Amino acid sequence: MNTELLGIATIFLATVALAIPLGHYLAAMYRGDRTPTDFLAPLERGLFRVAGINPAKEMSWQQHLLALLTINLVWFFWAMLVLCTQGSLPLNPDGNASMSPDLAFNTAISFLVNCNLQHYSGESGLTYLSQIVVIMFLQFVTAATGLAAAVVVFNALQNRSTEKLGNFYNYFVKSITRLLLPLCVVIGVLLAFNGSPMTLHGKQQLVTLQGDSVAVSRGPVAALVAIKELGTNGGGFFGANSAHPLENPNYFTNAVENVALALIPMPMVFALGFYLKRPRLAYMIFGVMTIGFLALLAPTVYYELHGNPAISSIGISQSLGALEGKEMRFGAAASAYWSITNTVISCGSVNSMHDSFMPLSGMSQLLGMMTNAFYGGCGVGLLNFFAYLIIAVFIAGLMVGRTPEFLGKKIEAREMKIAVIVTLLHPLLILGGTALAAHTYAGNPTEYAGWLANPGFHGFSELLYEFTSSSANNGSGFEGLGDNTPFWNISTGVVLLLSRFLPIIGPVAIAGLLASKKYIPESAGTLRADTATFGVMVLTVIIIVAALAFFPALALGPLAEHFSLY
């Protein structure tokens, strides 16, 4: 048991150790300072020349959002086109068919919003061309979109008053050329050397020890898994995601993938501090996120290591923990750690089946997605955190007897309105969606019996999980839910679109509004945002705003299940 705990502690500490220098690099790179990757400048210049973009032209926050939304729309049509025609396009050695338009729609949206909810199995549903030019392409560009939006916010929070917030395309392209691509090469090579396939050949025929003849799916797996984790995308090459032995061959690759998925969200926090020359602010944010993360991790690891009391009661040894739905090569602790990192960070890849976790572990996974700001997704995690921060600043500012201000900018009615809308959206989509599903199911349990593998409390958790995962743009599934029906495809599709773009537009708009305000120098009466006290305030706001709203729902799902089990 101690080795297992040591294993996850090592993974966490390795991530933090890499995050700080990487944060320095990101700050310097986005600021345009000299970095070791400057040799890539000619490549970027070439790309800008071909596209006819002047990367030095500064944009207002509205122009940033316009650029962001426009290119997203273009990518959507591109993805639809390829997915609907992939059967007759090259790089299809296994002869997979084109997608039906509704499945293509669902897949395009899901990858466009960095959620990667998959209603297909990669082995049979996609060709290698689609894996590369749709799936991997979107995994790169959506991560870069989130990063660019976050850098716009960094830019807006400086000690000055301006409308000009840098060039969107500049941040976007640099995120790919100088961050995602180089790191993916390293991770991809590590995976390939440990047994992940990297080939364009079709299925491999082999004869098993039993003498059966089987065809094993393969493809450019190592490359896709690298960006799947690094870009906090989560959509796997194979249906079984990182539980699949070719997608995640051993404990080492498990650790590499687990580090990789936090390798941008965590450094981005430090990058914020270094970019603004307010490192203490970054430490405060990192502290709050880490406390939240550990508070969700601890019970999960505890309950998974101790196994299921119902199984213990029939005399079966649980010395290795609750192993149902887990891979023996990872064990209970590493699976628990993976599940929490993948839910607090909106990556959503799985190396074990969340449906089989103990009830309180399931609740921790849900809470990770409900708060959606403990590290969070590529760039967008910080944006979500920013909205909570604004609310905390407002209440705390009043408490010290001044009109609330954040980094020298006054928080007024307009900023408050946007922050409130953004934070309201998440419970609205989750509770509203779950309520709709619960109502539909309760109205006619026999007709919808196919939805839930387990009715009762656990079934309620399954409904809740599906909407939480969609709204958090997480993409992981609780499984046990028959989600390939029109109801689920449409309802989650709507949730996906709303929950991706509004939480980007809102914080960028707040930051843009703040940027154009007068900068007020700090004085002894100013509330400092970089103190532990303020950190407590932010954590309290997150708990009360994000977690408490879900208390009744959690009581009917995981809590009821937990208390009937223990």
Added chain:
Amino acid sequence: MSSKEQSLFQPALVSEAVKQAFVKLDPRVMFRNPVMFTVEIGTVVMLLVTLGLLVNPDATQGSFGYNFTVFVVLFLTLLFANFAEAIAEARGKAQAESLRKTREETPARVIDEKGNISSVSSSQLQKGQMFLVEAGEIIPTDGEIIEGLATIDESAITGESAPVIREAGGDKSSVTGGTKVLSDRIKVVVTTAPGESFLDKMIALVEGASRQKTPNEIALTILLAGFTLVFVLVCVTLQPFAEYSRTPIAISAFIALFVCLIPTTIGGLLSAIGIAGMDRALRANVITKSGKAVETAGDIDVLLLDKTGTITIGNRKATHFWPAPGVDERQFIEFATLSSLTDETPEGKSIVELAREQQVSPEVLQPRLQGAELIKFTAETRSSGVTLTSGLRIRKGASDAIRQLVNKANQPFPQETTQRVETIASNGGTPLVVSENDRVLGVVELQDIIKPGIQERFERLRNMGIKTVMVTGDNPLTARFIAEKAGVDDFIAEAKPEDKMTYIRREQQEGKLVAMMGDGTNDAPALAQADVGVAMNSGTQAAKEAGNMVDLDNDPTKLIEVVEIGKQLLMTRGTLTTFSIANDVAKYFAIVPALFMVAIPSLRALNIMGLHSPQSAILSAVIFNALIIPALVPLALRGVAYKPIGASALLRRNLLVYGLGGVLVPFIGIKLIDLLVGVFV
């Protein structure tokens, strides 16, 4: 002044507030407060449910008695919230009325253009009319003196018994209705139309007719509306969740959960806090022209303060005689006294006083002045003095003025005297050189006396993060000395009115908020430019129009109090918001298990308070939610105490008291109420 320490709940005000609490139930009024408006809707629904049960009993909704009790408690919640606002209004109004009462109907002697005098009631006076007042008469209304000078007893307004001098022209030309002329006769022009004085405007603000929400209040209302919406969502979605779990939930339980979760505490007290802020300003004898001004005062970064009267006590005093080399000290003192005996300025008087202390009797010297020619101080000569009948010329003045006289007569200006003059100036004093027939006799040192306790006040301001700036007509050397001694952060020396303006603009360009106090017409532009401009009531009408507050006491240190009142106002809102929201934790733990306990027995584990039964749990939570509002009214009216201990320490303190307290208090409160309620349910 004694009336200001009155208790929070005077019987007369309370009965008026209770009446108003019912009047304010009007949905058109309630609509302004989204949080309480939703409670009102919930109360109406509960009333309908209760009435429905009378006609058609339904076991799933609980007994009539239980539902009726929930309705009554919700109704009380509304009344308590309305009462909080009404009592704040009543107190503010009572305070303003007590000031207005000083203006009884008095006959005014109005003069028309032709000079005819007629008697008109004070309430009939129109703006622009002129009237006469003489010693012993009450001034009928606010106005500005256009002719004459008078001593006036303003104690009715300020509580200060010492009479003040008001005269035409200059910065002390305003008179206030209700004050009494003690001597002389003045001609006054009416400056405000009846019913439009600052006091009238203030009363309208307090009464709510013209009360507008301040920017901070709007932002907070948005946040509270957001919280309300989240909990609308929580309660609405609970119905399908309950359907799924086959747990029927009574309507009363839904409404109870909703009312308990939304921030009713702060929602109910929000407007009371704002009114109480203006009321506290009024109790400090400051009339504010808008609620926003009080709020802005809490945000002030820079405070411009006049030296005289604020930092130093009134005028300079003679502290030392420094004879020139070779001059007999006693002779020097005698000549200095002779030159000052006819000098009516405070400086002149203080020289005579100092001479008396040094055993030079002015009475003995007095006869020598017979038939002497008095030389008045003029801006050109910058000196004054006497020429005795013997032809002896004694002059006293600024060192460079005397130096000119001396040089013209080809007399030496002693080196020692020059040094002494510089030493005095660099020590913050004012040197006055005395000469006899163009020969330098010595230097009289005048010193400013810094007000006792002013250093501590500036220290307090510094801890609040406020920069203090002293404005003075003194030369930079003197100004620096006094600035250092008093502990101000910056100073404007040899200040002209436009210097204030430039300074304010510069600070504002850096994003800072500036407050200043002023009285003269030439202060008016700066008062208008400042974010908080406090005009003295004795000041000119122009100054009073330009500022956004008027100080009835004419007390220059009042700015400091105003800043604290502003900070208190914002803090009270912030802490009560925190308290209100923190309460939700306990309320969840009271109501959620109560909702599901019967259908899902395993959820009994969530009943960590061990509440008696689902019904008693819900009732206890609602009762607690109602009672906490009146319990916090005193805090809302008095305001949370401000301590200048730095923002982070203040946040830590308030987070502990109101955040942690807000989590713990309802656990205890609900449990105690449940013990009581459990006896009946």
